[in-house]
Amino acid sequence: MKCQIHRRSTCRLCGSARIREFLSFERMPFTDEFVRPDRLGAEFLGDLQIYWCEDCRSSQTQHDVEVSDYYRDYRYTVSDSPFAQRFMRRLAEESFRRFGLQSGDRVLEIGSGDGHQLARFKELGARVLGFEPSADLTRAARATGVETIQTLFNCEGVEQIPADMRPAQVVLLTYTFDHLPEPRPFLELVRQVLDPQRGVLLIEVHDLARIVERREICLFEHEHSIYLTALTMKRLLEGAGFRLLGEDLLPDAERRGNSLLIAACPAGATVHPSTFTPRPADIALESWPTYEAFGDDVRRGIAKLRAHLQSGRAQGRTFAGYGAGGRGVMTLAMAGIDSSDIAYLCDQNTSFHGLHTPSSHIPVVAPEHVHSHPVDEIIVFSYAYLEEIRARLRPFAGRFVSILDLM
Numbered sequence: 001m002k003c004q005i006h007r008r009s010t011c012r013l014c015g016s017a018r019i020r021e022f023l024s025f026e027r028m029p030f031t032d033e034f035v036r037p038d039r040l041g042a043e044f045l046g047d048l049q050i051y052w053c054e055d056c057r058s059s060q061t062q063h064d065v066e067v068s069d070y071y072r073d074y075r076y077t078v079s080d081s082p083f084a085q086r087f088m089r090r091l092a093e094e095s096f097r098r099f100g101l102q103s104g105d106r107v108l109e110i111g112s113g114d115g116h117q118l119a120r121f122k123e124l125g126a127r128v129l130g131f132e133p134s135a136d137l138t139r140a141a142r143a144t145g146v147e148t149i150q151t152l153f154n155c156e157g158v159e160q161i162p163a164d165m166r167p168a169q170v171v172l173l174t175y176t177f178d179h180l181p182e183p184r185p186f187l188e189l190v191r192q193v194l195d196p197q198r199g200v201l202l203i204e205v206h207d208l209a210r211i212v213e214r215r216e217i218c219l220f221e222h223e224h225s226i227y228l229t230a231l232t233m234k235r236l237l238e239g240a241g242f243r244l245l246g247e248d249l250l251p252d253a254e255r256r257g258n259s260l261l262i263a264a265c266p267a268g269a270t271v272h273p274s275t276f277t278p279r280p281a282d283i284a285l286e287s288w289p290t291y292e293a294f295g296d297d298v299r300r301g302i303a304k305l306r307a308h309l310q311s312g313r314a315q316g317r318t319f320a321g322y323g324a325g326g327r328g329v330m331t332l333a334m335a336g337i338d339s340s341d342i343a344y345l346c347d348q349n350t351s352f353h354g355l356h357t358p359s360s361h362i363p364v365v366a367p368e369h370v371h372s373h374p375v376d377e378i379i380v381f382s383y384a385y386l387e388e389i390r391a392r393l394r395p396f397a398g399r400f401v402s403i404l405d406l407m
């Protein structure tokens, strides 16, 4: 895939030129651009650096990848998982309860996917409207009765909102906000469509504090332009005319692993009380030494993984991987691992089989491949499922190692 890259030299959020790099990876792919064997090398690869702004203390990339084709074909949807279904139901219920929503109130979702989240609000009596750039997902949403505009949320998109859907009492974004190249003008636009008195903005992003704590480095990717903590989010929102209400709408156990779910309202709205108290991890990420230490820690982890494979291979040991999700793809690319280190990568998802991972060019195969092509050790990238995977691959008797123990 061919993509245009635009470089920046100042902070996306505050315009400051005082930005410092803390992570740098060469030739990084998109997490899901798997490659046919006859197309190896045709995938997008670009250097990925992550910076910290000394002024607004946010983290971000300094390049924009022009990915309009990518999003048009974007079919990723999580609504099949029971956990995700429960999350969507609970988010709608708690929004009604906490913010006093009433039947007939208007809910706009930006990046509304197949419409499952909005359908939960609709069931509770809200009038709903989605913004979704993918044609397939827009069709899927409309088929379930969720009115959706197939467009990005920009000035032209906002003009397409029917008069009876303004102002909105809720504007919602789940895992969309951290993809935005220009969050500030985006927030200005949100404020224009939000009810100035009762309006609530709900934003779910990957929490940088948790990414750092759990070393989820696979989340550093071209698709994510900004990496926020509750405190940097608060600063950003306040600069754009909002007031932070809290990050406790749903308990941890009901959200995905790295989720930061922020609620905010227009600064002038008086109906909603704030419940926000920053955590120590958020405060630590307000200063440079935390980033410097994190960068060193990541580089040490990658060196340790490479050393493990090198010494193993020197002793004649063979390796495979398990898990072709983002964690596997990005870790392999970050560590510069290829098919001479890891013979193949197992995954249950049949649509990946016969393809190669981007950048590392490791063939993706069905899990049963280990029986015909045994190896000494399987590195499990989807480590949360290690015991399930071990059981699934019986009678394979090689060693299983979690990627967490190797980095």
Ligand SMILES: [Zn+2]
Pocket: 011, 012, 013, 014, 015, 016, 053, 054, 055, 056, 057, 058
């Ligand atoms: Zn800044």
